[in-house]
Amino acid sequence: MKFSIAQSTELCRLLSDPSRLRLLLLLEAQELSVAELTEITGLAQSRVSTHLARLKRAGLVQHRRSGTAAMYAAASGAGRGQELWTLLREQLDDAQIRLDQERAAEVVRARKRGLSWAESVAGRMELYYSPGRGWEATAHALIGLLDLGEVLDIACGDGVLVELIAERARSVVGVDLSAKLLAAARKRLRGAANVAFCQADMHALPFADGGFDQVFLMHALSYARDPKTAVAEAARQLRRGGRLVVAALNAHRHRAAMEAYDHVNLGVAPDTLGKWLKACGLRLVQCRVTSRERRPPYFEVITALAVREG
Numbered sequence: 209m210k211f212s213i214a215q216s217t218e219l220c221r222l223l224s225d226p227s228r229l230r231l232l233l234l235l236e237a238q239e240l241s242v243a244e245l246t247e248i249t250g251l252a253q254s255r256v257s258t259h260l261a262r263l264k265r266a267g268l269v270q271h272r273r274s275g276t277a278a279m280y281a282a283a284s285g286a287g288r289g290q291e292l293w294t295l296l297r298e299q300l301d302d303a304q305i306r307l308d309q310e311r312a313a314e315v316v317r318a319r320k321r322g323l324s325w326a327e328s329v330a331g332r333m334e335l336y337y338s339p340g341r342g343w344e345a346t347a348h349a350l351i352g353l354l355d356l357g358e359v360l361d362i363a364c365g366d367g368v369l370v371e372l373i374a375e376r377a378r379s380v381v382g383v384d385l386s387a388k389l390l391a392a393a394r395k396r397l398r399g400a401a402n403v404a405f406c407q408a409d410m411h412a413l414p415f416a417d418g419g420f421d422q423v424f425l426m427h428a429l430s431y432a433r434d435p436k437t438a439v440a441e442a443a444r445q446l447r448r449g450g451r452l453v454v455a456a457l458n459a460h461r462h463r464a465a466m467e468a469y470d471h472v473n474l475g476v477a478p479d480t481l482g483k484w485l486k487a488c489g490l491r492l493v494q495c496r497v498t499s500r501e502r503r504p505p506y507f508e509v510i511t512a513l514a515v516r517e518g
């Protein structure tokens with residue numbers, strides 16, 4: 209079968225996505241429903257459906273109805289992409305593939321044993337989607353427990369965190385370098401009387417020392433040309449008893465991803481961040497990797513909590 213340049217590039221594009229490769233490999237080994245593929249891969253259900261539709265259009269996947277569910281499998285015929293896929297498939301070997309196959313085997317076993325959805329994911333439920341049970345809902349529930357006082361959110365972006373915590377704080381000040389993001393934040397928080405925004409650089413904040421009870425530095429250090437100074441500036445804002453919360457990427461080597469998101473450094477290791485916090489006179493409560501992304505290149509997130517003791 210011959211391809212035009214447009215067909216070749218379309219096919220290469222189709223096979224250049226890690227999620228689509230994972231789905232294809234799974235469907236080669238067994239027939240699975242969208243719900244099962246979602247459960248195995250941890251991808252959002254809507255993404256699984258979109259990928260399957262594209263793979264089906266390229267003749268790489270087929271489906272049949274089984275009761276109310278549609279069951280998907282790798283296409284057996286000689287579709288347009290089959291030869292290229294077969295070539296690539298023979299060379300593929302990755303830890304993620306083996307993990308997916310193990311999970312698929314469990315899901316198929318659970319299907320046979322008649323377990324409920326929750327029973328089938330017992331011990332690793334955080335990896336799986338179920339309707340409404342997301343981190344956002346969990347965050348809203350936990351935030352009800354907080355009483356935050358005066359809060360500073362450094363590099364606040366378009367105000368997602370400010371919106372989440374505003375009702376639990378006496379006041380919140382959001383700081384960001386970008387006028388465009390601040391405009392979006394002001395729009396998001398319009399009508400919130402205890403919220404203010406300010407344009408400033410995290411390396412030189414325009415506030416006197418010790419004005420806040422809680423300071424957040426969330427996903428900001430990747431944008432700091434001098435992260436140690438940014439941490440010291442954040443610490444300077446704390447009054448006695450005040451707490452600094454940092455979420456930051458662990459040190460990594462993925463320069464391409466860094467460039468795609470305009471990061472200006474390759475993350476910071478927990479030990480280094482811990483040293484910087486202590487050097488500011490703070491007591492370190494926690495500073496460690498708390499999560500690891502499930503898709504390549506598996507970025508890790510550090511969360512740190514440090515206190516200015518009285």
Ligand SMILES: C[S@@+](CC[C@H](N)C(=O)[O-])C[C@H]1O[C@@H](n2cnc3c(N)ncnc32)[C@H](O)[C@@H]1O
Pocket residue numbers: 362363364365366368369383384385386389408409410411425426427428431432
């Ligand atoms: C990934 S966003 C994080 C937004 C927010 N903290 C959150 O977690 O949703 C990074 C933010 O840092 C801001 N930023 C970049 N350089 C900055 C600087 N030197 N000072 C203050 N903000 C900065 C960007 O404008 C952007 O809003």
